[in-house]
Amino acid sequence: MATVMDVYRFLDEKAPFNTQMSFDNAGFLVGRGDKEVRTILVALDITGAVVEEAAQVGAELIVSHHPVIFIPARHVTDQDSAGRKLLALLEHNIAAICAHTNLDIAPGGVNDALAQALGLEQIGPFSEDGLGRTGVISGAPSAEAFAAQVKERLGANGVRFVDGGRPVRKVAVGGGACGDMVSTAVACGCDTFVTSDVKYHEFQDAEALGLNLIDAGHYPTENVVCPVLADWLQKGFPGLRVYLSYRHHEVFSYC
Structure with missing residues (x-):
């Protein structure tokens, strides 16, 4: 069975994390590296809704494009949206790997x-x-x-x-x-x-x-890369279940 670090190393070969831009925070950002993975959810962003979706499908890992931690966290509490997302990941024991500018150029x-x-x-x-x-x-x-x-x-x-x-x-x-x-x-x-x-x-x-x-x-x-990520992961780990998020969507509309 694959672990979180196995998935990280696989993605590092596809889109090396050391190629990310200096301002970026791509990489293995939340969770335990030795945790076994059976199900992965792929999304552009890790939002509260995406974390709930991952928990519902039984995912041990979310792979996203945008980093779930970008601005350095000074606290992790339920008093703001960033803290609530991280608490939800930890409480559901869901890891997060984020491939950002390294995936842009790969x-x-x-x-x-x-x-x-x-x-x-x-x-x-x-x-x-x-x-x-x-x-x-x-x-x-x-x-x-x-x-x-x-x-x-x-x-x-x-x-x-x-x-x-x-x-x-x-x-x-x-x-x-x-x-x-x-x-x-x-x-x-x-x-x-x-x-x-x-x-x-x-x-x-x-x-x-x-x-x-x-x-x-x-x-x-950017969301066009999510099916690509899912395809890479499914081919790289054929024994795993890989899902594309259906709950994540454009945040605004035009009238």
Whole structure:
């Protein structure tokens, strides 16, 4: 039977934790390494609802993208949401492994999954550190038409975009908050950039540079990696039950 540390070492081979960015806190964050694992729940985030779901399906381990501990914890009590999540994990004896920026840059990770979900071809690197991907799309749709395709393919509740005045041919993608890489997208010869959490001035910069910029939301641009994680784990540990969270979803809606 596999242990929590067996799963950690497996994921470390797929997306080495030592490649995470300096600000990050990816890794084995909660639990006992020698605990036997029969069931794993995969989710983008570890929320209170996800912990409840893990307990209901009998999972000994949650594997998530976003770290359940990111800002250093000064206390763990039931007086705030962060403390309640950690208490729930401990009380249910559920471990947590979180693969964050190391999974963003890993081959087959977040950005490859995003590029594939958007139907890009000739997928290649976007930056020297591996954060993001580029690819081409056929048909040369308008920025508005491609934004609608992005919304549909990612199952997003809505998208924000600025039309840079060029048809969509070469696309850069950056799962999560990569709006500060607008100039990198232009330098790569891209006419379009799909990311999330774009700031007002970043939309202005993109328009001035003639770049179509599409903000498809943090959850939709990164949740595409969860089926990838589940598939890796199921193939790596065929004797385990691996579930994708059905309770975790986009946190906000558009009216």
